[in-house]
Amino acid sequence: MAEILGNTVQQSILLHGAKNNSLPHSLLFSGQEGIGKKLCAINLAKTMLCASGNACGACPSCVQIDHGTHPDVIMIEPNDKGNIPIGNDEQEGSIRWLIGRISLASVHNQRVIIINDAHCMNIQSQNALLKTIEEPPAHTYIILISSERNQLLPTIRSRVAEYVFHPLGDSDLVSILEKSGIDRQKFGSIIPVAGGSASYALTIADDTLFSQLKDAYSAIASFVCQPEIFSYELSPIIQNIGAYKTIDLLINIFRLHCSTKSAVPWLYSALDQTHAVEIIKILLELRRGIAHNINIRMALKGMLYSLCFAK
Structure with missing residues (x-):
C-alpha cells in the first residue's frame, strides 16, 4: 500500500x-x-x-x-x-x-x-x-x-x-496534481481551497468551476456587506459536482478568508472575519440539512437574511 x-x-x-x-x-x-x-x-x-x-x-x-x-x-x-x-x-x-x-x-x-x-x-x-x-x-x-x-x-x-483517515498534506496534493498533469502555476490557488482532499483539488483544477465557486463566494460575501436582494443561484454548481462538494468548497474558501486575505487577491476585502465565521456556520448548517433534502437555495437565502437583519 x-x-x-x-x-x-x-x-x-x-x-x-x-x-x-x-x-x-x-x-x-x-x-x-x-x-x-x-x-x-x-x-x-x-x-x-x-x-x-x-x-x-x-x-x-x-x-x-x-x-x-x-x-x-x-x-x-x-x-x-x-x-x-x-x-x-x-x-x-x-x-x-x-x-x-x-x-x-x-x-x-x-x-x-x-x-x-x-x-x-x-x-x-x-x-x-x-x-x-x-x-x-x-x-x-x-x-x-x-x-x-x-x-x-x-x-x-x-x-x-x-x-x-485524515486530510492529505500539501506535498501529497502537489504530487497528485503533478501526476494529473495540472499546470503548476495553479497549485498556489488550488491547494489552499482543497482542504487536504485530492478529489477537491482535482475538481477546482477546472478553471470554469473554480471561477463559479469564486463567484458564489463573492455573491454571499457582498450580500452580507451590502444586503439587498440575494439572487445568486448555486444550482448549476450543485448539478455539476453535487451538494456536499459545493458546500464544502465554499466553506474552505471562507475559512481561507478567515486565515489570510493579503495573499489571496480575489478574496472580498470588505467582509470582516466575524461575519465570515457566521457564514461558515450557515454553510455548516446547510451541509447538515442536505441529508434531509433541504432546499439549499431557500435555506441559504433565509439564513443570510437573518444574519444581515441581526447585524
Whole structure:
C-alpha cells in the first residue's frame, strides 16, 4: 500500500492485520472525501488475495481486482440517484442482492466486500445489513467507506472497527496534481481551497468551476456587506459536482478568508472575519440539512437574511 499518499499509520496497521490474519471482519474507513479511503480498501483486498501477499498488482488476483472482475471482491457503489437501495435478490448492487451473494460460498479462501459511500444507504438498507455486519460469514471482510459517518446508524457504527483517515498534506496534493498533469502555476490557488482532499483539488483544477465557486463566494460575501436582494443561484454548481462538494468548497474558501486575505487577491476585502465565521456556520448548517433534502437555495437565502437583519 506504499503507493497511496497520506495516512501512513492507518495503512501500516491495516497491512499488518491483513498479513497476520488479525483484521476485524467489519471495518469502517471514515474521513472527508478524496483522501484515499477507497484506494486503501482496494489495496487491502489485493493484499489479502494477492498470490504473493503484497498487493503486487501483477498476479491474476490483483489484475482482476483492478478490473472489477474478481469473484471474491464485491464493490457496492451508490446508484445514479445517489442511493444504495435495499432492493431485492435480483437487483444487482442492492443490499438484499449483496446479502444473497455473501451467503454463497467464496471461490477462494477469503472474500472482501467494499461498500463505498456507505452513508448513501437509507435506514432500511442499514438495518437489513446490520446482522451481516455483526456476524459476517467465515473469511468474509466487510469494509464500509464513508465521508459522512454520522449518517450511519449508531448500531452500525458500534459493530465495526473504525479507522479514521485524515486530510492529505500539501506535498501529497502537489504530487497528485503533478501526476494529473495540472499546470503548476495553479497549485498556489488550488491547494489552499482543497482542504487536504485530492478529489477537491482535482475538481477546482477546472478553471470554469473554480471561477463559479469564486463567484458564489463573492455573491454571499457582498450580500452580507451590502444586503439587498440575494439572487445568486448555486444550482448549476450543485448539478455539476453535487451538494456536499459545493458546500464544502465554499466553506474552505471562507475559512481561507478567515486565515489570510493579503495573499489571496480575489478574496472580498470588505467582509470582516466575524461575519465570515457566521457564514461558515450557515454553510455548516446547510451541509447538515442536505441529508434531509433541504432546499439549499431557500435555506441559504433565509439564513443570510437573518444574519444581515441581526447585524
